[in-house]
Amino acid sequence: MSAVDKQLEQIRDEIEQEVPPDIHVSDVKYEGPEVVVYTQHPKEFAQDGDLVRRLASKLRKRITVRPDPNVLTPPEEAEAAIQNVIPDDAGVTDLDFHADTGEVVIEAEKPGMVIGRHGSTLREITQEVGWTPEVVRTPPIESATVSNVRNFLKQEREERRDILERVGRQIHREEMADEQWVRISTLGCCREVGRAAFILSTAETRILIDCGDKPGAEGEVPYLQVPEALGAGATNIDAVVLTHAHLDHSALIPLLFKYGYDGPIYCTEPTRDLMGLLQLDYLDVATKEGRTPPYQSEMVREAIKHTIPLEYGDVTDIAPDVKLTLHNAGHILGSAVSHFHIGDGLYNVAFSGDIHYDDTRLFNGAVNDFPRVETLVLESTYGGRNDYQTDQEDSERKLIDVINRTTDEGGKVLIPAFAVGRSQEIMLVLEKAMRNGEIEEMPVHLDGMIWEATAIHTTYPEYLRDDLQNRIFHDDENPFLAEEFNHIDGGEDERQEVADGGPCIILSTSGMVTGGPIMSWLRHVGTDPESRLVFVGYQAQGTLGRRIQNGWDEIPINDRGNHGRAETLQLEMDVETVDGFSGHADRQGLENFVRTMNPRPEKVLCVHGDERSVQDLSSALYHEYNMRTFAPKNLETFRFK
Amino acid sequence: MSAVDKQLEQIRDEIEQEVPPDIHVSDVKYEGPEVVVYTQHPKEFAQDGDLVRRLASKLRKRITVRPDPNVLTPPEEAEAAIQNVIPDDAGVTDLDFHADTGEVVIEAEKPGMVIGRHGSTLREITQEVGWTPEVVRTPPIESATVSNVRNFLKQEREERRDILERVGRQIHREEMADEQWVRISTLGCCREVGRAAFILSTAETRILIDCGDKPGAEGEVPYLQVPEALGAGATNIDAVVLTHAHLDHSALIPLLFKYGYDGPIYCTEPTRDLMGLLQLDYLDVATKEGRTPPYQSEMVREAIKHTIPLEYGDVTDIAPDVKLTLHNAGHILGSAVSHFHIGDGLYNVAFSGDIHYDDTRLFNGAVNDFPRVETLVLESTYGGRNDYQTDQEDSERKLIDVINRTTDEGGKVLIPAFAVGRSQEIMLVLEKAMRNGEIEEMPVHLDGMIWEATAIHTTYPEYLRDDLQNRIFHDDENPFLAEEFNHIDGGEDERQEVADGGPCIILSTSGMVTGGPIMSWLRHVGTDPESRLVFVGYQAQGTLGRRIQNGWDEIPINDRGNHGRAETLQLEMDVETVDGFSGHADRQGLENFVRTMNPRPEKVLCVHGDERSVQDLSSALYHEYNMRTFAPKNLETFRFK
Ligand SMILES: [Zn+2]
Ligand SMILES: [Zn+2]
Ligand SMILES: [Zn+2]
Ligand SMILES: [Zn+2]
Ligand SMILES: [Zn+2]
Structure with missing residues (x-):
């Protein structure tokens, strides 16, 4: 036996x-x-x-x-x-x-x-x-x-029952190692944003945390081929933990199954669904842009089939010597700070994933209270010394103001937005403002994946902010169901109708104006000097969004109907930026997360930020809180026990 | 093709x-x-x-x-x-x-x-x-x-020709990696002395440097089973480089062949021969002490068969992207500072192995002059802030004095010594002192593996100190052939004869009085109050040598002839210690090695020393020479490029 x-x-x-x-x-x-x-x-x-x-x-x-x-x-x-x-x-x-x-x-x-x-x-x-x-x-x-x-x-x-039984027996196998140690190996997102991937390993167990791509940097995938990752065979990985569905964390998870991985993926239920949505879109975009996708949609299904959803707070055995607990991270729907309890009290590590420290309209702020934690792996997107954001109330006031100025003049407000997270946040702001009469009631058109992402949000209200849950559960007044919200599902005809109509707000992907229906909207309303283009999210270097922010007004519109020839559009609409709607904690938020963390960790690894951000944050945490801090490079291994 | x-x-x-x-x-x-x-x-x-x-x-x-x-x-x-x-x-x-x-x-x-x-x-x-x-x-x-x-x-x-052809084709294979990075993983001898083992890896190549055991700590072998070492299969290692033959660097190399390794071992020719000698003795001792040796003598032969000897200074391709050059390390016969030139000017790493910075009678001081070197992995055995040794001249004077005091009274001088290195150093001191009339001419008896080790030294005079080489080559006056040196090859009878005879010097293994013929010598002369036991080497914690140094005079002598019952010997002979004959650079020597190093490395990893030594040395080098220094733990990985 x-x-x-x-x-x-x-x-x-x-x-x-x-x-x-x-x-x-x-x-x-x-x-x-x-x-x-x-x-x-x-x-x-x-x-x-x-x-x-x-x-x-x-x-x-x-x-x-x-x-x-x-x-x-x-x-x-x-x-x-x-x-x-x-x-x-x-x-x-x-x-x-x-x-x-x-x-x-x-x-x-x-x-x-x-x-x-x-x-x-x-x-x-x-x-x-x-x-x-x-x-x-x-x-x-x-x-x-x-x-x-x-x-x-x-x-x-x-098949899923077979998988679960196999995983179960794997989790409860006899411990073989006679040594005890705890290590983290960095496979990506160190001194950079993108391609998040870490290995947490003990003598007994190896766990992969996240496996994302690096947007805008084709080919820069996580270092999966090194021996401490998949080099020794994909079957040497015991478990994959996904902090949240954003592609810089999830895009390459299906690839693991192509490489022979056959184990579980742990994440929240909404992360599973959003992951599926975003990965399929990722394949779609790759195909449309003429690139060979790294895997087929079949592998997305494998990933979903192997997912074991966990709820926030559930302490779960995922290996003979590792217990995982997911906690709300406040970043996007289902995003999780992932806490690992290793051995019988041997060591505790928390991976922040991406976090938002303060409450937003959509989510409660990130959890930073744990039974024990010695090492924190902390995102540092806005870890730079000057990375402070406008606070949410000011941002909302500014957004309402710009909308009113535009619609007063009979114009339309066009907002490029990410489908997951930021769009729903803006929807809540708009819904409230209309309910309170701060802006006139008018149609809010949702284009691209926004509608679908919103539908997923409404499926999992338990993951939304407390008072938002209450509204949905008890008062039967789900703000996402407000009648002003219109799903653009009629293609170009519907867009033309909207363009020909009266004042309205349009939320459309992609968030950085790098493709998707936003391009079509620019053609429809971009030449209208009464209308306004309003940026509410970070525009990365090299994106069209960033160029427009910087004052470009000759916009190349690739019209595939026009034999792929580049067409240029003279942008006549006003351009404004309203910041403060980020899904990431700013420098203050990151410091607050660490400062109020209970218990205070001994060591912090600053990752998921550019060189300057991780160095600044690492140095600040060291000097202010006297912790041992690190700004790892990719491909390094740190030993903690 | x-x-x-x-x-x-x-x-x-x-x-x-x-x-x-x-x-x-x-x-x-x-x-x-x-x-x-x-x-x-x-x-x-x-x-x-x-x-x-x-x-x-x-x-x-x-x-x-x-x-x-x-x-x-x-x-x-x-x-x-x-x-x-x-x-x-x-x-x-x-x-x-x-x-x-x-x-x-x-x-x-x-x-x-x-x-x-x-x-x-x-x-x-x-x-x-x-x-x-x-x-x-x-x-x-x-x-x-x-x-x-x-x-x-x-x-x-x-078979050797087949191996060499296969290795040759492996070295000259087409480079497959499209990335460039350089890493060092620590598998042993970090914050400890013993079980030296490192992996130097690039995207293309993996090299194991040393693979030793930890004397006195059974079971504490290098972490060979982790994926970055052999976990991904022994055949993923391209090459093994052995800095020198001491068992804390070489003992487990044959084990690699048991694990399926089939590639080359690079070292000097004397290192190959000494390695064979010491490994076979290692198996012998294990068997005698009733332990199961980790491999059989067949595997020692495999190691020798796979050795590709290199001379100091030869720049050798050992992988498509790695050139190895060995340089004199001054520590023992054939010991080498191993310099790796990686990529086409991408990066350079030097592993010191064990070094002696100053010239000794036996060897030139360690080479610290390289075309380029960015990172140095430095032994730190005597890296502690107070680890200064008596200088060689004073030590020699003291040794001569203690010999004269003993023989003047008609006593015998018994010196426990390591077979390789320290014995030959003492032999040279004695030979010179007798030649100069500083001590009387008298027999110097060599027991245990000392004679054999000396024979190997005389086979490779090119590896000895310049003026010693000259004496051997040109003046035809090989000091090791001096007539005073007598090989104890007649067992107990001969020892009894010596004990019954007049004044003499006895050099015998083991160096820390943990077994071997020294135990027999203690029985023969230990009760003679005119005779003296003189320690010339480091006595580790827990060894009988250390206890005797500390004043113990009831010596348990395990006499196997006596049904294994412990017999106690009342030590009557005088005990003295003469230090300064170490094969390791002391703190000053280590600092000098780094200070005069050309070029000065950017980074130094302090290894091969206890916790305090590596921390002290690391901190001193940082503060005095403004280098980035590290005191790694085992199982960590550092990335340099
Ligand atoms: Zn994210
Ligand atoms: Zn992210
Ligand atoms: Zn160390
Ligand atoms: Zn040595
Ligand atoms: Zn050593």
């Missing part, structure tokens, strides 16, 4: 000691980080509301109980019974029975009402029908991404 | 352009780092004394010319002709003809006379008989190690 099977036997013994004698445990299995308990008495199991919690705390593992297939109420009967238990207001839109595992997936508009207080409604369901309910939210705005991911996972259920 | 074969074609073309039209080149091959040119006109080739040098400088490669087998004078005839060319005084002791390669190995007491001025006699030989002569020295003291190694290599000639 293998060590893992022995361990499962032991767990089964311990469970049997804890459950009442009338409950029969028929099997115990690992499924990813969870222990799944199969029982012929699911109803009895569900009667003791505290039993699962007691087991979890005794075994220090996550526990799921599932019915033995032969004790299940038939689906037709069960469906009626379930509908009976769940209040009508919950808005159940789908019930999906999986006889193989005894799970029933309930899609509802109000998942909270399906769950009930402390899970009481769920338990009631099991007591009635034996099935184990799992609840997902019906997206309030239809999201192709969410429904594609859900359908795909449904279809791949069996 | 492979890229390597194409390159060989090209080289052949270039050679044919350079040689006179009457010389026909029949083949060009790689053999290790050398280009071997086969010709049907070896005699004509040898006529132009400058031709090979011109080819080497044109091709920037090491060139060897060999005759086509079918143009060779038959060995019987050739032997007579060769004997005729070489002066009788050369003392030829063996001629060995290898028809497969047209080489004739000439063993002679005076190799210089076989070579002739600028190689003139060698060329004369080839002109006479066509064969390519190779000269080795007849050991003036018979050395089992040297003759075993030479016989073994003769016997394995064919």
Whole structure:
């Protein structure tokens, strides 16, 4: 009997000691980080509301109980019974029975009402029908991404169960190493922004954190081929942890599967969905620009299939000697500060990913409170000594003012924006301003991936700022559903109509005017001197957005209908910039994050910033807080224990 | 045609352009780092004394010319002709003809006379008989190690040629990497002494420098299993470079072959022989102490078979992007500061290995003059702020004095000493003192591996200090052949005789009184209050030597004849310590090495010293010379380019 099977036997013994004698445990299995308990008495199991919690705390593992297939109420009967238990207001839109595992997936508009207080409604369901309910939210705005991911996972259920069982046995394998050490190797995003990738390794385990590309620098991918990464074989990586879906962190994750990786990806559920959306778009853009994409869409599906979603705060075994906990990072939907607890109290490392320290309209500020943490790997995008941003209130006032000045003159406001995060932030500002009468009610047109990204945001309100959640949950006034928001889904015709119409606001990708529908909008309204182009996000060196900011007004518009010949557009509209809407903490925010961090880390690695930013921040943290700080280069390895 | 074969074609073309039209080149091959040119006109080739040098400088490669087998004078005839060319005084002791390669190995007491001025006699030989002569020295003291190694290599000639051809093609392979970087990974001997092992890596190449054990700390071997070392497979290592034969640098090299390594080991010729001697002794000791040796003697032979000996100063291609040059390190016979020139002027790293900065009686001081060097990896054994040693002259005076005091009273002087290096140093001091009448002429008995190690020293006088070489070469007064030196080869009987005899000096291993014949000598003379035990080398914590130094006089003597029961000896002899004979630079020497280094390196990694030593030295070099200094931990990786 293998060590893992022995361990499962032991767990089964311990469970049997804890459950009442009338409950029969028929099997115990690992499924990813969870222990799944199969029982012929699911109803009895569900009667003791505290039993699962007691087991979890005794075994220090996550526990799921599932019915033995032969004790299940038939689906037709069960469906009626379930509908009976769940209040009508919950808005159940789908019930999906999986006889193989005894799970029933309930899609509802109000998942909270399906769950009930402390899970009481769920338990009631099991007591009635034996099935184990799992609840997902019906997206309030239809999201192709969410429904594609859900359908795909449904279809791949069996393979996914195999994957999860394999991963589970891998996580709970016997520890082989007789040494103890903790190291971080840097594979990218050191003294640069882009291609985030780190290896966290112990004598037992290797974990890859992020695997992004470097936008605008083709070919500069993370150093995946070195021996400490994939050089010794992709199967030597135990786990991949993704802090958030931005492409500079996620773009090359599917490539790992092409290289033979077959293990889990840990991230939040919204990160999984946004990752899929952005990666497919990444392939699309590559193809459109005539580049060979580094992988095919098949590999994006592999990535999704291998994702094990975690919620903020869940402490999860991801290797025999590593526990992972994700915490809100305040940067984009589902973004996570990733905390690793290594060994039995041996060492703790937190990777900030990208963070926003202060609350924004969209998100709570980043969590910086941990049970323990000795080393922090900290993003430094705005770590430079002068990288201070306008505060949010001033920024909002300025945005409202520029909108009013424009629409008063009968013009239109065109805002290039990133689909994920910044667009939703601006939408919230606009919605509030119209509600309060600070700007007139007028159409806000959303073009490019913005609508889809917004739909994903509304699917996971738990990841939004507290009071925004409350509005969505309790007051039934989801701001994203405001009638002013219009999805541009009618192509050029619709754009022409908008251009011919009255005052309005247009939010369109790409955020740095490097392609996408914004180019079309420039053709439609760029020559209108009454209208205004308003930048609300960082415009990188070399982008058209930056050039326009700098005063260029001869804009090359590549019109593919015109045999690819360059056409030049004379920009007549006004150009303004409103800063302060960044998803990144500014220099002050980064310092505050560290200063108020609990506990204060001993060492900080400053990464994800250009040379000057990481050096400035590293030196400031050293001098102000007396920590050991580093500004690593790519391809280095630091040992901590 | 492979890229390597194409390159060989090209080289052949270039050679044919350079040689006179009457010389026909029949083949060009790689053999290790050398280009071997086969010709049907070896005699004509040898006529132009400058031709090979011109080819080497044109091709920037090491060139060897060999005759086509079918143009060779038959060995019987050739032997007579060769004997005729070489002066009788050369003392030829063996001629060995290898028809497969047209080489004739000439063993002679005076190799210089076989070579002739600028190689003139060698060329004369080839002109006479066509064969390519190779000269080795007849050991003036018979050395089992040297003759075993030479016989073994003769016997394995064919396989060795295969290895060399494979290595040669590997060295001259086409460069595949499109990136450029230079890194050092630390696998051992950081913040500790022992288990020296580093990986020097580029995008193209991985080189292992040293692979030693940690004496007294069983199980603390270098971190070979990490991916940047052998974790990705032993065959991913391009080359092993051995700085010197001490076991803390060489002990685990044979293990690499057990792990599947099949590439070259670069070191000096004496290092190869001493390595063999010490490794076999290492296996012996392990077996005697009841430990399982990590490899068998078969693997020591593999290591010797894969060794490519280099001379000091030879610039050698060891990878497509790495050139290695070994320089005298002044530490032990054949010890080398290893200089790596990477890329086409990309970067230069020097590994000091163990060094002695000042001249000693035995060796010239370490070389610290390089064409370029940006990073120095520096041993720090005596890097602590108070690690200053008595200077050599005072030490010698003190040693002479203690000997005279002892022998005047009719006692014997017992000196525990390391077989390699320190023993020969003391031998030279004693020989000179007797020659000068500073001490009486009396027998100096050499026990343990000292005699054998001395024999190896006399085989390679080119590696000894200039004036010592001169004495051996020109004045025919080899101090190691002094009649006072007696090899204890008669076991206990001879020791008893010596003990019963008059005043004398006994040099015996082990140097730290941890086993070996010194234990027997303690039984024989330890109870004699007229005699003296004199320590001339460092006694590590935990060794019996250290305890005796500290005043212990109840010595446990494990007598295996006595059923393994511990016997206690009451030490009656006087105990004295004479320091200053270390093979390591002291703190001043280390600073001098760096201060006078040309060019001054930008960065220094302080290794091979305990925590305090590396920190002290690192901090001193930083403050005094304003270099970037580091005291790495094991398992870290530093990037330099
Ligand atoms: Zn981001
Ligand atoms: Zn980022
Ligand atoms: Zn060190
Ligand atoms: Zn040494
Ligand atoms: Zn050493």
